[in-house]
Amino acid sequence: MSHDDFAFEPIKGLPEEPPEGEHVLWQGRPDAWALTRDSLNLGWVAGYFCVLAVWRFVAVVDLMPLGQAVAASVPFLFLGALVCLILAVIGWVQARATVYTITNRRVAMRIGAALTVTLNIPYTKIASIDLDARRNGTGTIALTPTGGMPVGYLVCWPHVRPWHLSRPEPALRCIPEAGKVARMLAEAAEAQIAVPEVTRRPASPATLAAE
Structure with missing residues (x-):
C-alpha cells in the first residue's frame, strides 16, 4: 500500500491554505541529475577515484606484470x-x-529528506535575486534576505x-528553465513591492473629541 508522507498538505509544498488574495504562480523541484552533479560534486568525486586508480597503476607497473598492475588498480x-x-x-531523494x-x-521552500523544513520568504524580505544558469537550461536562483535566515546553512x-x-x-x-522562472519571480516581486501598504492606526484623543 502506498503512503504519502505529505498527504496532510492542503496544497502540495505548502503547510497551510494560502490567505485570501494569494495564488500559486509556479511550482517545481530540482532536476535530480543536476542537483547530484552540482551540489554533491559528482564529477570531482569520480575524477578523484580515477586519479587514485591511475596512481596505483603507475606505482606498481614496474613491480609486477601488466595484467596484475591493472587488476591492482581496478x-x-x-x-x-x-x-x-x-x-x-x-x-534523487533530495x-x-x-x-x-x-x-x-x-517564495515557499519545502526542503529536507530526513528533517523537513518549510521556509516562507515574503518578497518584502528579499534584497536581491541572483541567477546562475547552465547551458542545459537548469540553474540556481539565490535569494538574498534583507535580514538573516531563520535556520542555518547546514x-x-x-x-x-x-x-x-x-x-x-x-x-x-538546479531547477529546469531557470531563466524563465527567474523572470517570473522578479516580476512577481516587483509587483508585490509596488503595492502600497495600508496601516490602520487608532484615532488620537483630539480626533475623538472633535467627533
Missing part, C-alpha cells in the same frame, strides 16, 4: 562507482522531497547558495 574504479551511485541516490513554490506574495543544504556560510542565502537549486 578496485579503486569499483569503489568510485559505488560512491557515485550513493551520491546519485542521495541527489530532489523528490523538495517542492519550490512561487506565489504572488512569497539545515538548508543543499538548498542554499554555495559557500555563503556566514550569511546563508536560500536558493532554488
